[in-house]
Amino acid sequence: MDEFVIKIKNLRKSYGKNEVLKGVDFKVRRGKMLALLGPNGAGKTTTVRILSTLLPFDSGEVKVNGFDVKTESDKVRQVIGLTGQSASVDELLTGRENLNMMGRLYHLTPKSAKERAEELLKEFSLTNAADRTVKTYSGGMRRRLDLAVSLIATPPIIFLDEPTTGLDPRSRIAMWKIIKRLLKDGTTILLTTQYLEEADQLADQVIVIDNGVVIAEGTPSELKRKVGEDRLQLNFKDEDSFKKAEKVLGNKAVDSDISELNISVVIYDIDVDVKQVLVDLSKSGISLQSLAVQKPTLDDVFLSITGKQKVTKSEAEDLKSQEK
């Protein structure tokens, strides 16, 4: 068995003159989750639609579970489940009817479809709403049903296209829990998201895509390391201790902000560097107000590789005062 169940090689797709994918490459390992991260219009949904046989493409090679998406679409459809951006369930049918119908359309026997529907209703806490038409469901319930529907035939590969966009935080966390459980059961997942936190929470591997090209690739922590090291942020009681500290720390201080009385120090090794800083400060009798270790977020990653500058608080204030 091939270890990579999703393989995309030099994938290109244009709509007329508009080139949406300009040679995308990536692979997803069996049982892992890859997050496609990127802003609106980056080509995430187009990629998912191509992978799920909904959209033809111009050139390149796309394989799912060893099957060619172009020539073996029937076989691909048997091993995938798709949860799209707009909840793709039937509004006029009940939750139970939706599950049953989709089960039958995956060609489960009537008995299997029925049993599996009941199981999923329970698993996704939809039993109470099972006989209500989907029209009456809340946004979170619809997404849950939508995901349940994609799982009806337990496909080994799932595509989740922005599964939590527009959900409130509680429903989002509920979704994450379900996704994590799927991963534990060995499902291979391709997730697209605009939320960096989501990729960070769930994915084994992240691909950052912008304007139809992959601009970065790695595990969430690898990507973060690329952008920046952990920092120790020190906050001082008054201006006096702030100035003293600046002197003591010298060029270790990578970022200092007198208005906030903050100094940041890069930490390469938490055991050595943090201790050293604290020893230096205590030797000079400087008192600290508070301290925190800052890890770079995927926001930082994204902004640094797309070349857009993150606006820091002090810069924002500068801008404000200039406006005045």
Added chain:
Amino acid sequence: MAVKLEFEKKPKFVLTILDSIVMVRRSSLHILRNRDQLLGTFFQPIMFLILFSAVFGGAVELALPEGVNYLNFLMAGIIVQTLAFGSTTTAIAVCYDLQKGIIDRFSSLPMSDLSVLNGHTVSDLFRNGISTIVMLLAGLLLGFRSGASITDWLIIAGVLILFTYAFSWLSAIIGIYAKSVEGVQWLTFVIVFPLTFASTAFVPGDSMTPVLRVFAENQPITHVVETIRALMLGLPLGNSAVLAVLWSVAILAVSMPVAAWLYRRKISS
């Protein structure tokens, strides 16, 4: 996972039939749950029947052959008109589906694409069947009488089913082609209205202008109406039954592949 899944192991064409049955069930549930449309299914034919017989009855009766009562003349026309308009709900249903995310779901399943269209066209037959029965019952209450035998009624049913099914497929094309449900309503109106009114559905052809008469007497709706009317009232059938069936089969033979082709093209773009 507790449940052990079993899949259907059947040849492809059997699976296509099973998929279509599932989709017919879906579309039929839509019809039952769409209350406004369902009310229309019951009341629109009754309203038309009463209006037409009351408004046109006196005037048209003068142009009818001796002894033919307008309600009896009208019955065939009003049934065919209702079916022609009724079949356009296929267009609305197809258009509605295509605008929703559910079509992506269907396309990503190992099901037969065309079962979506099969579902709408077949369930439309059920709804139109109900309409027709309601209309016949209302007609009986108003004084409609027919001397048709059981065999005649079976032929009537057969011709009407074939005609409605053909028109539903034609209407599916409009549903795929149109960009919005409002667009569908306009398009179907512009196509079906002239076909039903420039026919012998409500008035005999002899009172029309020569050009209109040539059109009216050579278009499918007239042939279907004439067939049904002749069978209901025991008039000479002529070649209208053969023409009605030929027209319906021809419309079906063209619309089905065209609709299928347009549908596949639309969902993969």
